[in-house]
Amino acid sequence: MFQLLLSAYSTRGIQDTALFLGMNEDDATNYVVQQGWVVDPDSRMLTVKKQPVKTEQKLDSSKLHRLTEYVFHLEH
Secondary structure, three states, X not given: OHHHHHHHOOEEEHHHHHHHHOOOHHHHHHHHHHOOOEEEOOOOXXXXXXXXXXXXXXXXXXXXXXXXXXXXXXXX
């Protein structure tokens, strides 16, 4: 559920976050602060710390083979 909150929101109320996580407000606040979120005690809002998106490019050997053939034809 935490990953869904992380990807869906940039800010979220403490009470709603606690409900989604199945925790009381103090435990939920402590948990998300440990994950790098920021608490605004005046508005009782949490600012989500977005995780950097990691993209992995997988090498598909069939695509590499087709590219090699294409380049070979261009050169000859």
